[in-house]
Amino acid sequence: MTADGQWLTFLALLLPFAAAAIAPVLTKALKHNAAWVLALAPALIFLHFTGFVGTISSGETLTGGYVWIPSLSVDFSWFLDGLSVTFALLITGIGALIVLYAGGYLKGHEHQGRFFSFILMFMGSMLGLVVADSFLTLFVFWELTSITSFLLIGFDHSREASRRAALQALVVTGLGGLSLLAGLLVIWSATGVTSMSALLASESALRDAPLYMAALVLVLGGAFTKSAQFPFHFWLPNAMEAPTPVSAYLHSATMVKAGVYLLMRLNPVLGDTAAWETILPVFGGTTLLVGTLLAVRQTDLKLMLAYTTVASLGLLVMLTGVGSEKAVEAAVLYLVAHSMFKGALFMVAGLVDHESGTRDITKLGGLRKAMPVTFAAAVLAAASMGGVPLFFGFLAKEEIYAGLGFADGWTTLLTLVALAGNGLMFAIGFAVALKPFLGAKTETPKHAHEGPILLWLGPLVLAGLGLVSALLSGVSHELVSSPMSTAVLGEPVTVTISTVPHIGLPLALSVLTVALGILVFIMLGQGRATMAGILAAIGWGPDKGFDQVMRGLTRLSFRVTNIIQNGRLDYYMTATFIAVAVAVLVPMGLYDEWPAAPQFPRMPFYEWTVLLIALIGLGAVIYARDRLTAIVSLGIQGFAVALIFMLLGAPDLSFTQFMVETLSVVILALVMTRLRLSPTDHRPTGEKLLDIAVAGTCGAALGLMLLRVTQVPFNTELSDFFSQYSRVIAHGRNIVNVILVDFRGTDTLGEIAVVMIAGLAILALVRIRSVKPLADNKEER
Known part of the structure; x- marks a missing residue:
C-alpha cells in the first residue's frame, strides 16, 4: 500500500468517530437536513474502499498501519483482502442508507443527535474490526462494538425493557469478548505471531499445535456469542427494543455478523479438522432450526425478522463449518444476499410501524395502495430472501444445496436441515412482505400513508440491488464473491453460479424449498398456534435462564459483600x-x-x-x-x-x-x-x-x-545515577529533594493526592457529626 493510500485508510477508519463527535452539534444546527450531511461520512469511506476492489479482485492483499506499542510489537494495523473489503463495503454502504433512514425515522426526536453519534461510533467500531490485522487492534474494536451496541440497544433508556435488552447484549457479548481475548493469547502462544496476515501465512502451524483445541474453543466462544448461536441466541431478538434503524443495521451488515466474519477469517488456519467440521455444523444447524421455528411463533414484524436473522447466522456458521469449496461459496453468497434483503425488510417493518402505528402482523392489511413504494421494496426483498430466481438470494440457495447434497449420511442430514430452514424463512419473508399490504384494509392507530424519501430510499435501494447484482452476476462474482471466497478458503476460487437455472439436484431442492415455504405461508396461523403451545409446554428457556443467572449472581454478590464488607x-x-x-x-x-x-x-x-x-x-x-x-x-x-x-x-x-x-x-x-x-x-x-x-x-x-x-550486597547503580544527574538534569544540589520532586515527581503527586483525599474524607466525617445534632434539635423544636 502506498503512503497516500495508507494515510487515507487511516483517515477513513477515524472518520466515523470524527463524524460521531460533531453529530449532536450538527443535528441541532441543521435540524432535518443533518442526516444528508452525516451520511456523507460512510459514503466517502465506501468510495475509498471501492478503490481497492480492482486490486483485491486480481488476487492481491494489502497491509498497512502504524506502530502502536513498540515494546510489545503491537501495531495499529489493517489487512485488506476480499473478505475484509467486502465487509467494509457492506458496513459503509448500508451504513450510509441507515443514517438517512434514521433521519426520517427519528425526525423531531429530542435525542436524534445523540443517536447519530452512537450509530456512527458503532459503524467505526465495526469497520475497524473487519479490517484489523493485529490481534490487539481486532480485540479493541471487537469490544467497542459491544459497548456501542449497548448504547444503541438501550437508546430509549426510560423503558425497562430497553435497559434489560442492552444489559443482556452487553453481558453475553462481553463474556464472549473475554473468551476471544483468551483465544487470541493462546494463538499467540502457539504460533508466536500477533497479526492475522502472519497467522494466515503460517498455514497449518496452528492446526498442528498442541494448543489447537484450546484456541478453537475460546475463539468459538467469542464468535458464537457475537453471532447469537444457540444457546446464546436469546439476546438478539431482545435487542429489537432498539429503534428500527439500529435493528436494520445490527442485523444486516454489522454486529451479528462479526462472529461469522471471525470464523470465515480463521477458516484457513482453524478449519479442515474434525472438530471444526463437527462443532460448527452442529451448532449452526441447531441455530437455524431454532431460529426459524421461533420466528413462526411471532406476530411482531421485527421479531419475525429477528428470529430469521438468528436462523440465517446459523446457516452461515453451518456452511463455514462444512468448509468445502461450494459450501464456502454458498456462505459468501448468502452473507451478501442476507445483508441486502434483511436490511431492506427491517426498514420496511420500521416504515410500516412509523406510518401505521403498529408492527403486529395480525392487525395489518390492505396497505398496498397507501404505501406502494414500501410494498415494492418489501416484495423485492422477500423474493431474494425466499430464493426466487433472478435474485441474489436464489444464487445463494442454489449454491447451498450444491455445497451440501447427499454425499453421505452427515451431509444428507445437513441438507435436510438447510431445506427445512430455507422453507420456513421463505414463509416468514413473504409473510412480512405480503400480509401487511394485501387483503382487506384494517384500521390502524395511524392513518397509513407512504413515508418520506428518507424512509423508503434505503429499503428500495437494497431490495433493488438484490435483483441487479444477480442479473449482473458475472461482475458481482469477479469483484466481490470470488475474492471473498478466496480469502475464506485460503486458495484461489472462481464463483460461476448465474441466474440461469441449471437442471439438477440443487434446482430440485430449490423447488421443494419454495413448495414448503408456500405451504407454511398458507398455514402460518395454525403453525403459530402450534409453536405457542409447544413453547408454553416447555416453559423454561435461555432467556429466562439469563434472568435467573443474573438474579443468582446478584444474591451471591450481596451475601459475599455482607461477609467481606460488613x-x-x-x-x-x-x-x-x-x-x-x-x-x-x-x-x-x-x-x-x-x-x-x-x-x-x-x-x-x-x-x-x-x-x-x-x-x-x-x-x-x-x-x-x-x-x-x-x-x-x-x-x-x-x-x-x-x-x-x-x-x-x-x-x-x-x-x-x-x-x-x-x-x-x-x-x-x-x-x-x-x-x-x-x-x-x-x-x-x-x-x-x-x-x-x-x-x-x-x-x-x-x-x-x-x-x-x-x-x-548493596547495589550503587541508583545512587550513582542520582548523584551524577541530579545537578545536570534537575539543577538541584539536594539529591533527596531532586528525587522527590523530579525523578519521582508523579509518585510524589500521587502521595499528595492520597493525603488530600484522606483529608477530605476526615472533613466530611467531622461535618456529618457536627451537623447531625443541629438537625436533631430542629426536629425537636
Missing part, C-alpha cells in the same frame, strides 16, 4: 494486616530467604537514649487509658525516628519527619475530639489477644524482611 473497620484492618504478614512471610519460607542472625551494633549513649524514648512511647501507646493520650503518645515514635535522622546527618529528612509527625498528631487529635469517640477500649480480652498476635506477626515479618534486605 462495615466494621476493625475487621478490615485485621484482614489487611494478616494479608500483609502472609505476603511477606510465606514467600520467605517457600524460597528459604530467612535472614541470618544479626550482630547487635555498638551504639553510643545518645542512640541508646533515642531507642529508650521510642520504647517509652510504645509503652505509653499500649497502656494509654484513652484514645487521645494514645494518639499523642504515638507521636513519640515519629519524633524518635526524626532524632535518628538528625544524628545520622540528614537534617532535611529530620525536619520533614518532625513536621509530618506534628501535623499528624494535631489533625488526629482534632478529629478524635470532634468525633467524641469512647475514651476507653471496652473490647473483650480475646479480641485484644488477636490484635496483639496480628500486630506482633506483622512487626516480625517486616523486621525480618528489612534484615534480609540489608544483608543483600
Whole structure:
C-alpha cells in the first residue's frame, strides 16, 4: 500500500468517530437536513474502499498501519483482502442508507443527535474490526462494538425493557469478548505471531499445535456469542427494543455478523479438522432450526425478522463449518444476499410501524395502495430472501444445496436441515412482505400513508440491488464473491453460479424449498398456534435462564459483600494486616530467604537514649487509658525516628519527619475530639489477644524482611545515577529533594493526592457529626 493510500485508510477508519463527535452539534444546527450531511461520512469511506476492489479482485492483499506499542510489537494495523473489503463495503454502504433512514425515522426526536453519534461510533467500531490485522487492534474494536451496541440497544433508556435488552447484549457479548481475548493469547502462544496476515501465512502451524483445541474453543466462544448461536441466541431478538434503524443495521451488515466474519477469517488456519467440521455444523444447524421455528411463533414484524436473522447466522456458521469449496461459496453468497434483503425488510417493518402505528402482523392489511413504494421494496426483498430466481438470494440457495447434497449420511442430514430452514424463512419473508399490504384494509392507530424519501430510499435501494447484482452476476462474482471466497478458503476460487437455472439436484431442492415455504405461508396461523403451545409446554428457556443467572449472581454478590464488607473497620484492618504478614512471610519460607542472625551494633549513649524514648512511647501507646493520650503518645515514635535522622546527618529528612509527625498528631487529635469517640477500649480480652498476635506477626515479618534486605550486597547503580544527574538534569544540589520532586515527581503527586483525599474524607466525617445534632434539635423544636 502506498503512503497516500495508507494515510487515507487511516483517515477513513477515524472518520466515523470524527463524524460521531460533531453529530449532536450538527443535528441541532441543521435540524432535518443533518442526516444528508452525516451520511456523507460512510459514503466517502465506501468510495475509498471501492478503490481497492480492482486490486483485491486480481488476487492481491494489502497491509498497512502504524506502530502502536513498540515494546510489545503491537501495531495499529489493517489487512485488506476480499473478505475484509467486502465487509467494509457492506458496513459503509448500508451504513450510509441507515443514517438517512434514521433521519426520517427519528425526525423531531429530542435525542436524534445523540443517536447519530452512537450509530456512527458503532459503524467505526465495526469497520475497524473487519479490517484489523493485529490481534490487539481486532480485540479493541471487537469490544467497542459491544459497548456501542449497548448504547444503541438501550437508546430509549426510560423503558425497562430497553435497559434489560442492552444489559443482556452487553453481558453475553462481553463474556464472549473475554473468551476471544483468551483465544487470541493462546494463538499467540502457539504460533508466536500477533497479526492475522502472519497467522494466515503460517498455514497449518496452528492446526498442528498442541494448543489447537484450546484456541478453537475460546475463539468459538467469542464468535458464537457475537453471532447469537444457540444457546446464546436469546439476546438478539431482545435487542429489537432498539429503534428500527439500529435493528436494520445490527442485523444486516454489522454486529451479528462479526462472529461469522471471525470464523470465515480463521477458516484457513482453524478449519479442515474434525472438530471444526463437527462443532460448527452442529451448532449452526441447531441455530437455524431454532431460529426459524421461533420466528413462526411471532406476530411482531421485527421479531419475525429477528428470529430469521438468528436462523440465517446459523446457516452461515453451518456452511463455514462444512468448509468445502461450494459450501464456502454458498456462505459468501448468502452473507451478501442476507445483508441486502434483511436490511431492506427491517426498514420496511420500521416504515410500516412509523406510518401505521403498529408492527403486529395480525392487525395489518390492505396497505398496498397507501404505501406502494414500501410494498415494492418489501416484495423485492422477500423474493431474494425466499430464493426466487433472478435474485441474489436464489444464487445463494442454489449454491447451498450444491455445497451440501447427499454425499453421505452427515451431509444428507445437513441438507435436510438447510431445506427445512430455507422453507420456513421463505414463509416468514413473504409473510412480512405480503400480509401487511394485501387483503382487506384494517384500521390502524395511524392513518397509513407512504413515508418520506428518507424512509423508503434505503429499503428500495437494497431490495433493488438484490435483483441487479444477480442479473449482473458475472461482475458481482469477479469483484466481490470470488475474492471473498478466496480469502475464506485460503486458495484461489472462481464463483460461476448465474441466474440461469441449471437442471439438477440443487434446482430440485430449490423447488421443494419454495413448495414448503408456500405451504407454511398458507398455514402460518395454525403453525403459530402450534409453536405457542409447544413453547408454553416447555416453559423454561435461555432467556429466562439469563434472568435467573443474573438474579443468582446478584444474591451471591450481596451475601459475599455482607461477609467481606460488613462495615466494621476493625475487621478490615485485621484482614489487611494478616494479608500483609502472609505476603511477606510465606514467600520467605517457600524460597528459604530467612535472614541470618544479626550482630547487635555498638551504639553510643545518645542512640541508646533515642531507642529508650521510642520504647517509652510504645509503652505509653499500649497502656494509654484513652484514645487521645494514645494518639499523642504515638507521636513519640515519629519524633524518635526524626532524632535518628538528625544524628545520622540528614537534617532535611529530620525536619520533614518532625513536621509530618506534628501535623499528624494535631489533625488526629482534632478529629478524635470532634468525633467524641469512647475514651476507653471496652473490647473483650480475646479480641485484644488477636490484635496483639496480628500486630506482633506483622512487626516480625517486616523486621525480618528489612534484615534480609540489608544483608543483600548493596547495589550503587541508583545512587550513582542520582548523584551524577541530579545537578545536570534537575539543577538541584539536594539529591533527596531532586528525587522527590523530579525523578519521582508523579509518585510524589500521587502521595499528595492520597493525603488530600484522606483529608477530605476526615472533613466530611467531622461535618456529618457536627451537623447531625443541629438537625436533631430542629426536629425537636
